[in-house]
Amino acid sequence: MALPSTDTSRHDNTLAVIRTLRDRGPAARVDLGTLNGISSATVTSISAELLQQGLITERPPEAPRPNGRGRPKTLIELAPDAACVVCIKLSINEIQLVVGDFAGQVRHSEHHTVSTLTLTADSLETLLEEKISAVCTQQLEGFQRLAGICLAVQGVVSSQSGTVIWSPALSFRNAPLSARLAERFHCDVLLENDANCIARVLAAQPAYADCPNLVVIMLGYGIGMSVLINGVPFLGANGSAAEFGHSKYQPDGALCACGRRGCIEAYASDYALYRAAAEHLELPSGDSAHPSEQQMQALTQLALQGNSVAKRIYTEAGQALGYGIANVLALFNPDLVLITGSGVRGFDAMQTAMHSAIDDALVAELRGTTRIESCAWDRDMTCMGGIAMTLNATDSQTLLASG
Amino acid sequence: MALPSTDTSRHDNTLAVIRTLRDRGPAARVDLGTLNGISSATVTSISAELLQQGLITERPPEAPRPNGRGRPKTLIELAPDAACVVCIKLSINEIQLVVGDFAGQVRHSEHHTVSTLTLTADSLETLLEEKISAVCTQQLEGFQRLAGICLAVQGVVSSQSGTVIWSPALSFRNAPLSARLAERFHCDVLLENDANCIARVLAAQPAYADCPNLVVIMLGYGIGMSVLINGVPFLGANGSAAEFGHSKYQPDGALCACGRRGCIEAYASDYALYRAAAEHLELPSGDSAHPSEQQMQALTQLALQGNSVAKRIYTEAGQALGYGIANVLALFNPDLVLITGSGVRGFDAMQTAMHSAIDDALVAELRGTTRIESCAWDRDMTCMGGIAMTLNATDSQTLLASG
Numbered sequence: 001m002a003l004p005s006t007d008t009s010r011h012d013n014t015l016a017v018i019r020t021l022r023d024r025g026p027a028a029r030v031d032l033g034t035l036n037g038i039s040s041a042t043v044t045s046i047s048a049e050l051l052q053q054g055l056i057t058e059r060p061p062e063a064p065r066p067n068g069r070g071r072p073k074t075l076i077e078l079a080p081d082a083a084c085v086v087c088i089k090l091s092i093n094e095i096q097l098v099v100g101d102f103a104g105q106v107r108h109s110e111h112h113t114v115s116t117l118t119l120t121a122d123s124l125e126t127l128l129e130e131k132i133s134a135v136c137t138q139q140l141e142g143f144q145r146l147a148g149i150c151l152a153v154q155g156v157v158s159s160q161s162g163t164v165i166w167s168p169a170l171s172f173r174n175a176p177l178s179a180r181l182a183e184r185f186h187c188d189v190l191l192e193n194d195a196n197c198i199a200r201v202l203a204a205q206p207a208y209a210d211c212p213n214l215v216v217i218m219l220g221y222g223i224g225m226s227v228l229i230n231g232v233p234f235l236g237a238n239g240s241a242a243e244f245g246h247s248k249y250q251p252d253g254a255l256c257a258c259g260r261r262g263c264i265e266a267y268a269s270d271y272a273l274y275r276a277a278a279e280h281l282e283l284p285s286g287d288s289a290h291p292s293e294q295q296m297q298a299l300t301q302l303a304l305q306g307n308s309v310a311k312r313i314y315t316e317a318g319q320a321l322g323y324g325i326a327n328v329l330a331l332f333n334p335d336l337v338l339i340t341g342s343g344v345r346g347f348d349a350m351q352t353a354m355h356s357a358i359d360d361a362l363v364a365e366l367r368g369t370t371r372i373e374s375c376a377w378d379r380d381m382t383c384m385g386g387i388a389m390t391l392n393a394t395d396s397q398t399l400l401a402s403g
Numbered sequence: 404m405a406l407p408s409t410d411t412s413r414h415d416n417t418l419a420v421i422r423t424l425r426d427r428g429p430a431a432r433v434d435l436g437t438l439n440g441i442s443s444a445t446v447t448s449i450s451a452e453l454l455q456q457g458l459i460t461e462r463p464p465e466a467p468r469p470n471g472r473g474r475p476k477t478l479i480e481l482a483p484d485a486a487c488v489v490c491i492k493l494s495i496n497e498i499q500l501v502v503g504d505f506a507g508q509v510r511h512s513e514h515h516t517v518s519t520l521t522l523t524a525d526s527l528e529t530l531l532e533e534k535i536s537a538v539c540t541q542q543l544e545g546f547q548r549l550a551g552i553c554l555a556v557q558g559v560v561s562s563q564s565g566t567v568i569w570s571p572a573l574s575f576r577n578a579p580l581s582a583r584l585a586e587r588f589h590c591d592v593l594l595e596n597d598a599n600c601i602a603r604v605l606a607a608q609p610a611y612a613d614c615p616n617l618v619v620i621m622l623g624y625g626i627g628m629s630v631l632i633n634g635v636p637f638l639g640a641n642g643s644a645a646e647f648g649h650s651k652y653q654p655d656g657a658l659c660a661c662g663r664r665g666c667i668e669a670y671a672s673d674y675a676l677y678r679a680a681a682e683h684l685e686l687p688s689g690d691s692a693h694p695s696e697q698q699m700q701a702l703t704q705l706a707l708q709g710n711s712v713a714k715r716i717y718t719e720a721g722q723a724l725g726y727g728i729a730n731v732l733a734l735f736n737p738d739l740v741l742i743t744g745s746g747v748r749g750f751d752a753m754q755t756a757m758h759s760a761i762d763d764a765l766v767a768e769l770r771g772t773t774r775i776e777s778c779a780w781d782r783d784m785t786c787m788g789g790i791a792m793t794l795n796a797t798d799s800q801t802l803l804a805s806g
Contacts, residue, residue: 166768236736243733330646333639365569
């Protein structure tokens with residue numbers, strides 16, 4: 001049913017207030033108005049309704065400031081238990097389950113080692129159902145409702161149809177994973193590319209507010225990318241855009257996990273660095289992660305300490321990464337390229353070669369003024385993005401359910 | 404001054420009617436309504452106003468159809484003389500001036516051989532002023548008004564500031580060309596990338612209506628690209644996006660006109676093909692175009708007739724082009740890649756190697772379902788796009804001037 005236009009705008013303003021509280025934390029009504037271009041009267045009325053619905057709470061005013069200037073403002077904040085989201089991050093040989101509250105904060109996180117490449121679509125769905133059921137039973141007490149579930153998957157996904165088209169973590173293709181989970185748990189199920197989840201978190205940070213055209217490169221076992229154009233993830237025609245890891249460094253180059261040769265990933269991902277090192281260097285013994293975090297840290301240390309083999313490997317990785325980024329600059333001309341992911345641990349060993357390669361590849365006019373920076377990795381970042389996206393997508397339903 | 408919303412929507416509907424008539428030619432009122440989601444009554448009222456303003460004319464109804472079914476409809480069409488646009492295409496050693504009428508049709512075209520690389524920003528501006536003045540004096544009689552001027556330039560431009568940032572046709576950089584022309588000719592001056600002009604023409608063709616994510620690659624002396632995302636040219640942060648010609652085939656590869664090595668352009672552009680051939684093959688003598696169209700046609704003929712040197716050169720060009728397109732597919736995942744430009748004359752000699760390179764570079768899931776097609780080149784296509792863009796940008800002013 002179409003709402004009359006005044007109700008639509010009231011609804012939009014309510015959603016804007018909720019999202020601002022989620023992105024920025026507790027805020028005064030007047031600031032919520034300014035940030036969203038809404039009158040104070042409207043914010044007051046909206047917050048009264050949200051208070052009554054139990055979706056926000058008021059913080060007692062802070063003590064007056066020592067300098068005595070300005071009356072302390074009453075802050076409002078999201079009621080964390082009003083709803084929750086379960087986010088599942090699926091990567092090679094690991095499944096992470098995280099519970100996020102209505103304020104977007106992580107309330108519970110667990111990791112499971114699973115031989116993902118041996119799963120069938122059916123056994124994966126069964127496994128996810130079991131794990132999510134267990135989390136629901138053990139972790140969701142106290143929450144008013146389960147607003148939604150997010151599957152954050154490495155690889156090519158169609159968010160629209162809820163289908164995993166191709167993931168390096170899985171042996172099967174074209175699996176419509178969302179539908180069965182939605183039916184089983186009676187809630188919306190979002191399927192997202194893991195790099196887009198991370199870009200969601202980074203783009204919300206004030207430090208990057210002036211970068212509407214943002215490229216996030218995720219180094220790790222594989223290499224992922226998210227491209228935000230005017231703040232919106234760019235998906236392409238079928239959801240397989242931004243596959244930076246499989247853009248090319250050189251024809252007939254190193255073998256990639258995808259089966260083709262010369263991809264950026266075949267030089268600068270963890271498996272590629274480890275493969276190049278394993279023949280020549282003594283590294284700690286591995287675990288299911290192939291290579292393990294411990295192995296990668298040891299290799300990075302060797303490079304930073306000046307071991308010539310390790311240095312050469314990171315230099316070549318940096319060069320491949322630099323040439324790949326040069327193509328991204330030539331084709332996307334973004335405001336900022338942010339490099340993150342667990343593989344960012346090796347960035348210091350790569351970055352000189354990376355910057356040289358970019359300068360070698362592009363004349364100054366095409367190199368442009370794009371900032372290229374690294375950014376510390378947080379293991380929960382993917383799920384935090386998935387939680388934020390799922391909450392935003394389900395706020396209307398939460399409002400309705402609490403009305 | 405902000406107009407009340409009903410006036411704004413009337414204005415938008417009027418612009419939509421004008422644009423539909425420009426893109427599709429003469430149309431019946433009822434079809435204009437259906438195409439734009441406007442009621443018949445509104446179209447009737449809008450067309451009455453446009454008739455009175457002299458911006459459209461009525462065609463006498465055609466004779467009844469032989470099968471006797473359906474009354475012939477009265478068609479309306481744009482009055483071609485209601486306004487005109489001068490479009491200047493600036494490429495290496497050539498300046499083309501075209502006059503387009505209000506219906507978007509080319510009414511006059513002239514080419515001038517100019518040593519563009521020896522020009523200063525000042526001498527280029529003086530030259531453009533002279534040429535445009537001459538065209539205005541000789542060709543614009545009978546037009547109601549000069550709606551605008553378009554500069555379509557190969558290279559990186561900032562349309563917003565009217566600055567040519569970097570063009571292979573010019574030795575200077577960062578030239579704010581639009582402002583002086585606007586002052587001299589008292590009209591809007593649009594500065595556009597040449598490939599975006601061509602994409603504008605192609606995107607309006609019914610054959611590509613189902614391709615909102617469209618990549619147009621322009622082969623010629625250099626190699627240009629335009630990326631339309633949901634039908635809108637993607638410009639990036641500073642206007643230098645889509646510089647496909649300077650994305651990389653291989654590190655330390657062939658020398659490019661930009662001064663760097665390994666760019667796609669250094670293999671698949673006219674100058675690169677000619678350079679590779681000139682040492683080994685007998686070609687017609689050149690002209691100012693370096694190489695000339697005649698030379699390039701001769702070289703293409705040799706390749707298609709089986710000359711082994713020429714075949715090898717086009718095979719390598721096709722391979723470089725294919726690897727470049729593979730990166731475009733991985734990063735943009737478009738609906739369609741259209742290859743055009745004067746260099747499309749050699750496409751038949753390149754395309755087998757091009758398709759092989761794409762299949763070598765990408766697994767099927769990343770290759771995706773993107774159509775890759777060539778499209779016949781029309782020497783006026785750039786200016787036709789520039790004319791359409793300039794007319795669309797100035798329709799509001801034309802309406803006001805004729806009101």
